[in-house]
Amino acid sequence: MTQSHRRSHRARSHQHTYVHTGHVHTQDHRYDQGHSSQELSSLAEYVVPDGLDSVLGSFATYARLKGRYDDDWIDRLNHLYTTIILIIFTIVVSTKQYVGEPIHCWCPAEFSESMVDYTNNVCWISNTYFVHFDEQIPQHTDHKRTREIGYYQWVPMILLFQAFLFKIPCILWRILTASAGVNLDKIVTLAAETQYVAPDDRERTIKHIVRYMDRWLENAREYRSGCFIRLRQTISKYCCIVCGKRYGNYLVTIYMFIKLLYMSNAIGQLFILNEFLGTNYNVYGFEVMNHLARGEDWRESPRFPRVTFCDFKIRSVGSVQSRTVQCVLPINLFNEKIFIFVWFWLVFVSALSTANFLIWCYTMIFRQHRIRYLKKFLRINECYKSELDKKMAVKFAEQYLRQDGIFVLRLVGKNANDVLVSELILQLWNHYRNKPLFKHANQISDDNSNV
Template sequence: MAILALLSALAGFIKVRYLVDKANIDNFVFRAHYRLTTAILFACCILVTASNLIGDPISCITDGAIPEHVINTFCWITHTFTLPDELGKGIGTHVAHPGVSSYVDKQNKVRYHSYYQWVPFMLFFQGILFYVPHWLWKNWEEGKIRLITDGVRGTTIGHTEERQNRQKQLVQYLIDTLHMHNVYASGYFLCEIFNLLNVIGNMFLIDSFLGGEFFTYGTKVLELSNMDQENRYDPMVAVFPRVTKCTFHKFGPSGTIQAHDALCVLALNILNEKIYIFLWFWFIMLTIMSGFALAYSIAVITLPSIRETILIRRFKFGTPQTVSALIRKTQVGDFLLLHLLGQNMNMLQFTDVLNELSERLHLGNNLPTAPSTLELSPIYPSDKLRLHKETEA
């Protein structure tokens, strides 16, 4: 029940973050890093520390000469090992368990396993790493979007006087700070680069942590289903063995050193293997999404036509002439600010903001023409006489 309470608390924290009316200052790929991935890593950390799921993380079998709690503690805090040359051999005929067989010290190739002590710490540390880019961007952003959209943020449109006044203040702020947001935008784009480097760096970190096995871990698991049932061995068992060996040395009655060989069951690895195969696929997918997000940002920075397309197709604003004039008048930092405003406002209200901004900047493309103004205005007798004289002249 304790594990369910912890996971429920974590899920509740995530849910509250989504429901609270806060300003949206990033995109969904950015949020996949600091919300979803951080939550996944913290949840995995909780799972591997929950003893009520798997019982004792390690249980060792000896000849009885050493107390059980002593050998368990010793093998947990030091290391266990397997024999990689014995993997794939017949269980029960050639080896007792995958990678577990008799061996001669310094003659057999040995693979030591001590990572299981650090798995929860590593998962927690990685969760913090994925939150760091958001923390940096949040401090760089300093609540600007939240402040300038206060009173107009949300999906509903209110025609109250206060809301209209806030909209006019927002437009005035955009005019007063025109061309002053490039440093603001550079912080966002740098954090997007940091996101991509962060997920790639975490993959290298796990690969080093698991002894160079992580990068090929997922592909080996996928290849497992295509192998013959009699000849294949589970690569998850090779990376996360369920049964290992441990050697404990102590002095005998005559003072000679005695070596006690123990078999240790690593119940924790039944969770570790599932966690890391999921992380392998998730990190690959997150890397691809981050790469596309960064390529999109580069296109926004370098290609004004992309910025025009975003305003026309995503925010349904204006005509190509109006949008082109607005893009020429603004810079990349101004566009990022407008883009974030569009994510926090109702589309119709955001269009009104862009229209008013274009009008205040004297772009002129979305202002009513002179003929339409005459048609909509009443014509008085004095006006008719004036128009008649102008026609005769």
């Protein structure tokens, strides 16, 4: 390597982060140059020390799977874990259906091997019908059609379609938040990862997050004036009928809409499967629990019969022969167990999604709960003592943070812990009190109280 190459290599290395004994040393001027929107992206380079790579390396795969931090664990239960479960079921059923032999028909002795293969194939692609062994086989075609089972060929497709439906709200959430002017995932990720860094890096990270949030909150304000604008701003404080980036409730309104989609999707899929299977699938789980409560053996279900009948015709020279064969569907052994689990899982996810939606409505839509949330942390930090602090706390919640700012803090608490939320609120409170406009208002209030 030439001397000029060595100098250029050293020059480039001085522009990067240096690692020494597991701690990261950065040049402070790289964070003080301007206030670009890429500040949080640069913070990710030093928040987690390289010394922790050996410790956290085994969790790399899970971290990629878990994805982002811009929602809560109920949302991830819907769009991540439920999707993974449904895709696994799709692979299991597809392997048995397209690699193995999903159907076996009992053919007459005079059938050759090629005729047996033909019978299996034609009965698989056509809908078989179920008749209990205690009943006579219907003679009319219309009666047979009412007993047809036409879902087993499409089970992999419907499971994949279900997985896609669970992913749609997450896709919409990330598309809509991309234009909100704030990187939710980066804020919550950096706040959560400060639990594993040195105290100096932790404090510096929190300060940069606060500065980033302050610029976002300032840029999202409405600087126009007018009676209609003031009216819309007043309405937006109490309900989400008026929504906009300038009114401080854009993220909250979108998030509540996404929550509603998660809940509707989980409940609606029970009815979708009811139409797809052509049976009373809505009460399937209750029937299973009833059999288990009575101590009865769980045998073949009429919804997923394993022995069915198939009618087909063979055209020969000068005549058409009709054949009826008895077939066994091993694939329904898997379908039965899969859809039993899917029923209980959908009910479980529906209940949690509904409860989570109501909790978020209770905590975010009502004004007094948002203010109470901030007051709790201000009391912990001993910032809520005088009458002036109480008045400023309301302005801090309604005029500075507003609904979207409190929503971001709640997301940090859901994905990290309340200790970080407390530190962020303390830094935001000090940042708010040190603004020139608010310092002037505080001095006037103090003078009036002295008089």
